[in-house]
Amino acid sequence: DQQVKQNSPSLSVQEGRISILNCDYTNSMFDYFLWYKKYPAEGPTFLISISSIKDKNEDGRFTVFLNKSAKHLSLHIVPSQPGDSAVYFCAAKTQGGSEKLVFGKGTKLTVNP
């Protein structure tokens, strides 16, 4: 039973345009969400997070939007750069409870020059 779903295995965008990566979750107990970026043969790098008390969090070119009623979040990257090409993982957890992060399967983003 996959509690965090990233339904697009891959996404290709042009440099300078917006990249939108989507994530859906099924467990209504999740109240903290994170995005990680991963290059091949490296560990995931934390990008940005959002608590369920917010619907938007912004950090430079990265913005995460949370729609609790739809159990959906998205990561927007504007403008996209070739260095953003990586696999992006969405993850979720319950604050104050288990330390366990539940990951989606990832979306491979390719930004073309």
Next chain:
Amino acid sequence: DTEVTQTPKHLVMGMTNKKSLKCEQHMGHRAMYWYKQKAKKPPELMFVYSYEKLSINESVPSRFSPECPNSSLLNLHLHALQPEDSALYLCASSQGWAGNEQFFGPGTRLTVL
């Protein structure tokens, strides 16, 4: 120091060998994690140590044995592994109950022959 370090970077071992993976962080984090990641899959949680005590064991086979000698160090002892255990082993740390973001090390690429 905002890093999680892991050694070795690569490890090749036979099914009868005993080896250990090491992880270190100096961020004052009180929770540390071992994950296993196979190619094109998300990280899978193996163990969580919180305040140097094992708090989560995700039904991992006993051929994997974690150890947390102190709050900065985490080891994973390996014995009698199978070829299917070949994967990227990732260590992560977080502030524990007060922190939600997990910070990952670069991983150890393990090959079991």
